[in-house]
Amino acid sequence: MRYREKKETARIEHCEKCGSTATKNNIYFLKGEYVKVYVECADCGAFVARYTLRGYTSNRTYESLLRNLRSSRFNSGKRTMKAVELFGKDVEEQFQHVRDIIREDEDQRRMEEIIEEDFREEL
Amino acid sequence: MELIILTRENIKTLIILAAALAAGFVVSSLNLPGLSEAGRITLGIFTTAAILWVMEPFPLYVTSFIIVILEVVLLAREGGPLQMTGKEYTVFLSPFFDSVVVLFLGGFVMAKAVNRYGLDERISRSILARVGTRPSIFLLGMMVTTAFLSMWISNTATTALMVTVAIPIVKSFPGEEPFRKALILGIPFSANIGGIGTPIGTPPNAIAMGILNQMELEISFIDWMLRGIPVVIILTAVCWFMLCRIFPAGVDRIRMESEEQEPMDRKSKFILSVFLVVVALWLTSSYHGIPSSIVALIPFVVFFGLKLLDGDDLNALGWGILFIIGGGMSLGIAMRESGLSMWIVDLIPFAGMDILMILFIFAVAAALMTTFISNSATANLLIPIVVGVPAVAPETSAVVVALAASAAMILPISTPPNAIAYGSGLVNVRTMIRGGSIITAISIIIIVIFIYLLF
Numbered sequence: 056m057r058y059r060e061k062k063e064t065a066r067i068e069h070c071e072k073c074g075s076t077a078t079k080n081n082i083y084f085l086k087g088e089y090v091k092v093y094v095e096c097a098d099c100g101a102f103v104a105r106y107t108l109r110g111y112t113s114n115r116t117y118e119s120l121l122r123n124l125r126s127s128r129f130n131s132g133k134r135t136m137k138a139v140e141l142f143g144k145d146v147e148e149q150f151q152h153v154r155d156i157i158r159e160d161e162d163q164r165r166m167e168e169i170i171e172e173d174f175r176e177e178l
Numbered sequence: 179m180e181l182i183i184l185t186r187e188n189i190k191t192l193i194i195l196a197a198a199l200a201a202g203f204v205v206s207s208l209n210l211p212g213l214s215e216a217g218r219i220t221l222g223i224f225t226t227a228a229i230l231w232v233m234e235p236f237p238l239y240v241t242s243f244i245i246v247i248l249e250v251v252l253l254a255r256e257g258g259p260l261q262m263t264g265k266e267y268t269v270f271l272s273p274f275f276d277s278v279v280v281l282f283l284g285g286f287v288m289a290k291a292v293n294r295y296g297l298d299e300r301i302s303r304s305i306l307a308r309v310g311t312r313p314s315i316f317l318l319g320m321m322v323t324t325a326f327l328s329m330w331i332s333n334t335a336t337t338a339l340m341v342t343v344a345i346p347i348v349k350s351f352p353g354e355e356p357f358r359k360a361l362i363l364g365i366p367f368s369a370n371i372g373g374i375g376t377p378i379g380t381p382p383n384a385i386a387m388g389i390l391n392q393m394e395l396e397i398s399f400i401d402w403m404l405r406g407i408p409v410v411i412i413l414t415a416v417c418w419f420m421l422c423r424i425f426p427a428g429v430d431r432i433r434m435e436s437e438e439q440e441p442m443d444r445k446s447k448f449i450l451s452v453f454l455v456v457v458a459l460w461l462t463s464s465y466h467g468i469p470s471s472i473v474a475l476i477p478f479v480v481f482f483g484l485k486l487l488d489g490d491d492l493n494a495l496g497w498g499i500l501f502i503i504g505g506g507m508s509l510g511i512a513m514r515e516s517g518l519s520m521w522i523v524d525l526i527p528f529a530g531m532d533i534l535m536i537l538f539i540f541a542v543a544a545a546l547m548t549t550f551i552s553n554s555a556t557a558n559l560l561i562p563i564v565v566g567v568p569a570v571a572p573e574t575s576a577v578v579v580a581l582a583a584s585a586a587m588i589l590p591i592s593t594p595p596n597a598i599a600y601g602s603g604l605v606n607v608r609t610m611i612r613g614g615s616i617i618t619a620i621s622i623i624i625i626v627i628f629i630y631l632l633f
Contacts, residue, residue: 128332139600
């Protein structure tokens with residue numbers, strides 16, 4: 056398994072009830088709280104999962120970077136430049152990388168198992 | 179087992195670290211007349227720190243702790259050249275929780291709360307909604323808002339906020355309109371300038387205050403503002419005038435969609451109230467006698483105690499910057515204790531030179547350095563030296579260097595705000611140099627003359 060060798064894995068979210076991978080994101084905003092995403096099965100309407108957002112990147116990456124920078128502190132112009140230059144490129148590359156992992160060797164375990172067994176320290 | 183830490187980048191880091199340590203060793207081995215053994219070792223540590231802060235193989239705060247390790251191992255160990263015993267070495271650790279660092283921490287907490295509850299965006303939008311649509315006046319409103327916010331929250335965060343607000347307006351101009359550049363450049367420039375206004379505006383201010391504190395020369399919060407605010411006002415006005423001249427507006431009005439703001443909720447009102455009370459206490463510390471650093475703990479206790487901020491906010495408080503300030507102050511102690519500061523000052527032929535000329539030299543050196551390296555690193559390296567120059571009051575020298583370290587606006591790498599504006603793709607390097615070099619030169623002149631007259 057990829058995650059045993061490389062410490063990384065990926066899978067597509069799916070509905071526990073009907074097995075569908077078609078999902079809808081219901082995004083909840085409350086001032087002062089982290090944004091929460093309630094994932095709904097697009098086929099049967101069941102609750103699939105809830106994610107708490109600590110960062111957000113859209114395809115308008117410079118705007119996403121600005122949002123991230125508003126709550127972070129850089130002290131070096133060089134490092135900020137690096138972050139600015141890499142930001143959009145990194146996200147796009149990571150997106151393609153995750154798709155490749157899923158295409159080649161999708162992790163079949165439940166999300167809880169992956170998160171709690173292998174990636175607890177990352178939380 | 180795979181050695182995952184030995185990546186190509188980490189190997190490069192280790193090579194630079196080894197080179198910096200080797201350079202420090204070579205320098206400390208030189209037989210320099212008039213410099214004690216402790217002074218030579220400190221010069222070696224200073225050399226290593228300078229190389230690491232310039233090359234940035236790792237974040238700047240890592241260098242702060244390398245400095246402490248070298249100071250304690252080479253200078254302050256039992257039987258070492260500083261003749262320290264027992265726990266006396268903690269003199270090099272104490273700057274990391276110095277009163278200035280605590281003051282900055284309080285500023286970070288307030289900035290975090292203001293950001294988390296959207297007060298920064300609310301303030302910026304409500305000011306901009308009132309400045310009208312004449313391009314030059316709108317630019318002035320934008321720059322004043324940016325400068326004001328960056329006195330209290332980080333220059334980086336302020337720039338990110340204001341660029342977000344400005345981008346739709348900038349994009350509403352035709353592509354060849356020169357005033358687009360004025361709008362985008364006005365934000366980082368005024369963020370850099372605004373940081374000058376308060377002790378918590380930008381790290382060089384704290385470094386200057388901290389090193390002066392160690393010399394028992396205290397500058398209070400209000401003392402700093404009384405000198406900083408006039409400089410901010412004049413520099414903002416000059417910068418605005420220059421940008422309007424260099425990139426004149428080709429349109430009469432700007433197109434701006436005004437959004438109706440929702441009324442402030444209770445939490446936001448409470449945070450704003452605490453913010454105002456803390457600032458009032460900072461400004462009146464000479465009347466009530468509570469030190470500014472202790473006042474700075476109030477927002478920490480209130481916001482975290484009432485769960486308006488949480489553990490994630492605590493982790494994101496910019497501890498790295500506090501460590502950079504601590505590292506600079508720790509290096510300053512070593513330079514003073516070992517006699518290195520005085521030795522360097524004696525080497526420079528300042529005798530008979532006019533005070534204004536000396537201050538110009540300091541300011542130009544700071545601005546040149548900070549064009550290429552971080553303004554905190556510049557302050558950390560220069561302030562411990564300039565405060566030893568006998569011809570000038572240490573307060574004047576330290577403040578000139580701190581302010582000039584915020585005035586370099588020439589390249590995208592000069593400051594994080596410049597890098598953010600450059601990242602928008604709306605200005606290129608040549609445009610930034612064109613606007614930034616003139617404003618940097620004028621800023622240096624104004625800073626030197628004002629601080630000379632005000633101290």
